[in-house]
Amino acid sequence: MTEPNGASITFENVGKAYSKSGGTTVTALEGVSLAMAPGSITGIIGRSGAGKSTLLRMVNGIERPTAGSVLVGGQNVGAAKGSKLRAIRRDVGMIFQHFNLLASRSVAGNIALPLEIAGVPSSQIKPRVADLIER
Ligand SMILES: Nc1ncnc2c1ncn2[C@@H]1O[C@H](COP(=O)(O)OP(=O)(O)O)[C@@H](O)[C@H]1O
Ligand SMILES: [Mg+2]
Incomplete structure (x- = not known):
């Protein structure tokens, strides 16, 4: 399934701020917008701490955006919960660094x-x- 813009993965003005103990926040991502076409291969590069893992974890809802929206296959992953989120996760394959x-x-x-x-x-x-x- 694709989004209205023809992409299969779309980030719209996505931000992610992690709250840390002591009330401070870490801004991992700010204003990220991108669209990946179905069947395309996309590489994400950046120095350590740039937010690559945070971005990737939003594709299957392991992390939720604190701003903007993440659409995968026409579904709003960032807003999905419970059985709907589990159904989306079953359709998103992910290979972790340490395989698990x-x-x-x-x-x-x-x-x-x-x-x-x-x-x-x-x-x-x-x-x-x-x-x-x-x-
Ligand atoms: N669970 C977390 N709690 C607080 N800060 C985090 C957490 N995960 C990542 N960060 C911070 O967010 C930023 C981006 O991290 P990350 O997405 O892991 O970057 P990369 O994968 O590009 O190295 C870093 O400053 C990192 O310290
Ligand atoms: Mg990483």
Whole structure:
């Protein structure tokens, strides 16, 4: 699904201020506007502390903007909560720096885990896992 501007990910004047203990705030992002076209590949570069991780975490709602809006596939991620936010997160793949894989599970088992949690029947999980490993 795309936004009215034809993009699949849109940031509109997004700001993020982190509140710290003692009442101080850190402005991680201010006035960020961008639009990513469906199927395009975008790289985000910047020095350490520039706000790359903060920006990325807003795409699947791990962080919420404190100003502006984040639209992904036509949905306002920054405003989504509960089951709606979980549904959006299931559609946004994210590979973390440290992978967060379970050592107690095989590769196939790690791939299957989110499908198991989502309640997908094992008859559907098996071909899906095989297809993804093949890729
Ligand atoms: N949870 C947090 N609480 C307070 N400040 C944070 C938090 N996460 C990031 N920051 C601050 O926000 C700024 C941007 O951080 P970050 O998005 O991690 O940048 P990058 O990934 O580009 O290195 C930095 O000044 C960082 O210290
Ligand atoms: Mg980072």
